[in-house]
Amino acid sequence: MYPILALALLFTAKIKQMSKSNIHFTLSFAEPHAHYVDVQMEIHGFDSDYIEVKMPVWTPGSYLIREYSRHVESFQAVSENRSIAWQKTAKNTWRVANSSSPLQINYRIYGFEASVRTNFIDSDHAFISPAATFLYIDGHLNHPTTLSVKLPEQWSRISTGLDKVEDKENCFYAPDFDILFDSPLELGNQDIWSFDAAGIPHEFAMVGGGKYDKHKLTSDIQKIVEEETRIWGENPNKRYVFVTHNYQSAFGGLEHLNSTILASSRNAYSNENTYKNYLSLVAHEYFHLWNVKRLRPKALGPFDYEQENYTTGLWIMEGFTSYYDNLIIRRCGFFSPKEYLNVLSNDFNLVYNRPGYKLQSAALSSFDTWIKHYRPDENSANTGISYYNKGAILTVALDIKIIAETAGQYCLDYVLRAAYELFYKQENRGFEEDEFQTLAERVTGVDLSEIFTAAHSTKELDYNTYFHAVGHELIDLNEDSQELSLGIKTGVQDGKIIIKQIERGSGAWDAGLQVNDELIGINGIRLDIAGKELDNILTHAEVDEVVDVLVSRDGLLRTIHSPLRRSAKQQWCIRERSEATDHEITLGKIWLSIE
CATH class of the missing domain: 1.10.390.10 (Neutral Protease Domain 2)
Structure with missing residues (x-):
């Protein structure tokens, strides 16, 4: 058989199989206050003696093995109200005996880590990171799936980049698991508004309050979207969703195919500097819409989860x-x-x-x-x-x-x-x-x-x-x-000065001071937690002068003889060059977009 014909027949058989098979998830929240989401996975039409379901160990965009399956509990398999045998065969794999009738897999996920890449559920809202939530059938990552969400009665809103299923309330569709895993969900009572930018509908969702001006945010983000679309030549989305989690103090984000999850301080919007930092974060994650999510190195897709x-x-x-x-x-x-x-x-x-x-x-x-x-x-x-x-x-x-x-x-x-x-x-x-x-x-x-x-x-x-x-x-x-330094960074714990970092090649590094040493005194002078005594010693010392550092290491006192050296701290600055030619100045204006 010719290879092309074989592939065509294989593809046709695959389409037929997928047309009669079905995967559907339902999310519900019996105990959101205890940080749980209940997941039901319905499977129908797979012809095999058993089915292996797996959970990803990481999420795209955040390159760390996070072992999401550690939060799975109460795993069950049932068909027509009878239990189906199953066995856990690996840290993230469950082998379930298949049934001619629809198979239902139930499990619970614990989620209480506030980040842009992990599940977080409480009585106020739920952030669902799909890779940390949904199982997939081994060998069927390209299978379409649908998802229904049963909101607690106190919640009313869903923000996600997934397409809605028409005529079904709170039901969504993913053409394959790559799309599902790349489409987080925010569930709760978030503040939502919409706007168009670069001809594309955008949804903005704010979670956790904050002192923000919707009109200013909309106007400023429209400019960012327009500029980035100009750079790339087109905007490939038919719809895009921003979700921002506002905390007392936070900053970060994670890109997705047609959405992004941001973390910010709820007070960032009322300060000019922190507001610009937030806009830069928006620009960063939106830029990934092209750079990473579409233009990418070979290793970054299709993914091995x-x-x-x-x-x-x-x-x-x-x-x-x-x-x-x-x-x-x-x-x-x-x-x-x-x-x-x-x-x-x-x-x-x-x-x-x-x-x-x-x-x-x-x-x-x-x-x-x-x-x-x-x-x-x-x-x-x-x-x-x-x-x-x-x-x-x-x-x-x-x-x-x-x-x-x-x-x-x-x-x-x-x-x-x-x-x-x-x-x-x-x-x-x-x-x-x-x-x-x-x-x-x-x-x-x-x-x-x-x-x-x-x-x-x-x-x-x-x-x-x-x-x-x-x-x-x-x-x-x-x-x-001429500033001198020991080459350490310290912190205060329970009123004690504790060494947190030691710089390679510094006097402290060569002398043998260690992280977690309690810094007590230098040259017979007790140090204060405000750092005034240490500053005074460094100000009046000489380069390469050896000082006697009294520390407590694991409860034992010892004196370390450490040289003082010039600080290795660098402070870089980019400025206009006085010797620049007219041509160089013109090129600088092009680089910096100066009219």
Whole structure:
């Protein structure tokens, strides 16, 4: 049989099987105050002796094995009111004897972790993270499913990117489990309003209160949507949903195919700086609508939900997005050029004030995200960097180099649009990094190899080579600082000064001070929790002077002899260059969108 004919027959058989099979979920809440959601999974029409159902161990966009199945309890299988035999065969797998009659699987999920990637249920609302909630039948990730939600009587609203099933109340449809797992649900009494942007209906949902101005938020976010749509050339959604969880203090987000979940402080909207940070967060997660959810490395889809999906390309996906989020806020006029340069400088500070930048490349940081990024410890700053910040500073070099070498005719926008058109729209596949580089160089005519090579190396670029080309310079304001430091970060616990971090290569590192040591005194002087005595000692000491540090380690007193060294803290600033030529100034205005 010819391969094409075999595939055609296989596809036809698959369609016939799916037409007679059915998967339906029902969510209900018997005890939302106790943080439970009850899940019923109805299965019909699968011809096999048994069915294996599985739960994902991670959720796309958040690269950590989270073991969602640990929150599953009260698993049952029934058919026509009789129990069906089942066996748990792996941490996230249940094997259930199949039945000729409809099979019903019931289970409960405990959810009480307030984040954008995990279930949270209480008496006020429920946030349902689908990968942490819904089982799938092994081998049938591409099967369509429907979902009904039975709201508690005190709740009245549902926000989700899933399509509604016509003529059925609170019923939704997903064409496959990839879509289902990428479509979170917010259930409760959230404040909802709608608006159009870039010709697309958008829904906005606010959870947890907050001092926000709907009209201003709508107007400002419309500008962000319009600018991002202009960059990419089209908006691929027919509808988009924003959900913001407002807390006393929070910040973050997670992208989805046609929705995003944000976390913010409920007071962020009444302060100019925190409001702009929130707009930058919106710009970041919305940018992922294209960059990650559609334009993506090969490893990021189709997904294996049972194990890590490795890629070295997160510096492109998150790094590019972390560069563009603030640049878009600048283009929309929310940041002045000076404000934008300050927030861009912060990326350099975040990279270069972590000694780990000498040990870990942006590409390795991407690959190791599964074991490092979401599991920081007291030594993380000494061993690695974030592909968000390192990716962002590599991206500004790319953008500036393209602008400078094409005399402002091209910028990174053109590369993104071309990559989206080729890899997503035309070929519908993920890319390899070398393919992305080749496309970028073909579109712009610029050799970008130095920057792509730097992403896989701990050798740093000379960033002023790029900034000078657009009339700016990157300088370390602390370069000539005489400030001394032990090289530690401390915190106060129960009135005690506790060492929380020790900087690699510092006097404290070499002397053998340890994290969790209680810092009691230096040179016979007892230290105060306000830090005044330590500041006084550092102010009047000499470089390489050895001080006697009295600590309590696990209840035992000891004195550590530690040298004082110049502080390694860097304070980077991007500013206009006084020696810039008229041409360089013109290119700088193009980069910063200055009329």
